[in-house]
Every structure is written in C-alpha cells, then in structure tokens.
Amino acid sequence: xxxxxxxxxxxxxxxxxxxxxxxxxxxxxxxxxxxxxxxxxxxxxxxxxxxxxxxxxxxxxxxxxxxxxxxxxxxxxxxxxxxxxxxxxxxxxxxxxxxxxxxxxxxxxxxxxxxxxxxxxxxxxxxxxxxxxxxxxxxxxxxxxxxxxxxxxxxxxxxxxxxxxxxxxxxxxxxxxxx
Numbered sequence: 001x002x003x004x005x006x007x008x009x010x011x012x013x014x015x016x017x018x019x020x021x022x023x024x025x026x027x028x029x030x031x032x033x034x035x036x037x038x039x040x041x042x043x044x045x046x047x048x049x050x051x052x053x054x055x056x057x058x059x060x061x062x063x064x065x066x067x068x069x070x071x072x073x074x075x076x077x078x079x080x081x082x083x084x085x086x087x088x089x090x091x092x093x094x095x096x097x098x099x100x101x102x103x104x105x106x107x108x109x110x111x112x113x114x115x116x117x118x119x120x121x122x123x124x125x126x127x128x129x130x131x132x133x134x135x136x137x138x139x140x141x142x143x144x145x146x147x148x149x150x151x152x153x154x155x156x157x158x159x160x161x162x163x164x165x166x167x168x169x170x171x172x173x174x175x176x177x178x179x
Contacts, residue, residue: 053156057173060107061158067099068092077103081127081160081169084136101137112175114142121147123175130159130168149176 061078067090068074069083075096080103083096090096104125112120122143127136155174162169 050154050156053154053173053175054158056111057156057158057171060104061160061171063103063107065099065103066090066092067094067096069096078160081136081171082162084127085129085162085169097137101140104137104140108140109142112142119177121149121176121178123173125171125173128170128172130170131164136169143176147176 061076061081063077064074065077065080066074067080067083069079069088069090071091075083075090077100080096080100084100088096090099108123108125112123114120114122120143122141122145124139124141124145126139128134129136153174153176155172157170157172159168159170161167
C-alpha cells in the first residue's frame with residue numbers, strides 16, 4: 001500500500017510539473033506575440049506620418065502620366081524621372097521633364113493645401129542627381145520655408161536608378177504640418 005501511495009504521489013508531481021511547464025510556455029508565447037506587435041507599430045506620430053510620406057512617394061512614382069514613349073506606351077512618374085534624366089521627348093512633342101513637373105505639381109497641390117488656417121504650412125519636393133547634386137527639375141514647393149515649423153518636419157525620399165554606374169536620382173519630399 002505504501003509503494004502504491006509513493007507511485008501516485010510521483011505521478012501527481014509529474015503531472016503538476018508538466019502543467020507548470022505548459023503554463024510557462026504559453027506565457028512566453030503570448031509575451032513574444034505582444035512584443036512583436038509593439039515593435040511593428042511606429043512608436044510616435046512623427047514616425048507614423050513619415051511612413052505616410054513614404055507611401056505618398058511610392059504612390060506618386062506609380063502614377064501613370066499622359067506621356068507616351070514610344071507611342072501608346074504610357075509612362076508612370078517613376079519612368080518619367082529616368083526619361084527626364086535622359087532628355088526623352090514624349091510622343092506629343094513635349095519634354096518628359098515638362099510632363100514630370102506638371103504631374104508632380106498637380107498631385108502635390110491636390111494632396112496638400114497650403115493656406116491660412118490649413119494643416120499644412122509648407123512642403124517641398126526636389127529631384128537631385130546623386131553624382132553631382134544638380135536638380136533634375138526645379139524644386140516644387142508651396143508655403144514659407146522660413147516660417148517656424150510648429151512641429152518636426154516630416155521627410156522621406158525615394159531613389160531611381162539611372163542605369164549609369166551607381167548614379168541615382170533622389171526624390172526628396174518634406175512637409176511641415178501644424179500639431
């Protein structure tokens with residue numbers, strides 16, 4: 001009888017240890033899931049808005065323009081950046097740089113209203129050659145850059161490869177919003 005009690009106590013202790021180990025493993029898994037979720041979220045509103053600026057640049061570069069090079073092959077803004085760098089002419093006779101600038105101005109004016117009482121105080125978009133720092137087109141801006149920005153300026157950039165050994169065209173966008 002005493003041997004049987006020892007075996008039952010031993011089995012009960014093993015069951016308790018297995019249960020405790022399962023609880024510890026479950027707590028660790030839940031902790032890892034919460035840690036992963038908290039690391040993926042931007043920690044501040046500035047980081048979140050910078051991601052929105054990055055998303056805007058990606059959307060802009062995917063926008064299809066009215067420029068055709070060759071005829072019936074419509075170019076998106078990302079392609080137009082490279083076409084402008086290479087001094088390409090659209091099928092309608094306009095310079096790819098002209099079409100690029102018109103499209104960028106139109107999209108930014110539609111996206112950001114800069115006026116008294118508006119949320120956006122200033123924005124600027126420029127396209128620069130990474131090799132020599134020259135502007136591909138005239139910078140596009142609205143608002144007063146000398147005005148004190150009440151919160152941090154948000155900025156992000158996107159690069160386009162020109163095909164020349166390591167040369168890039170950098171599209172840089174910065175915006176100043178009120179709190």
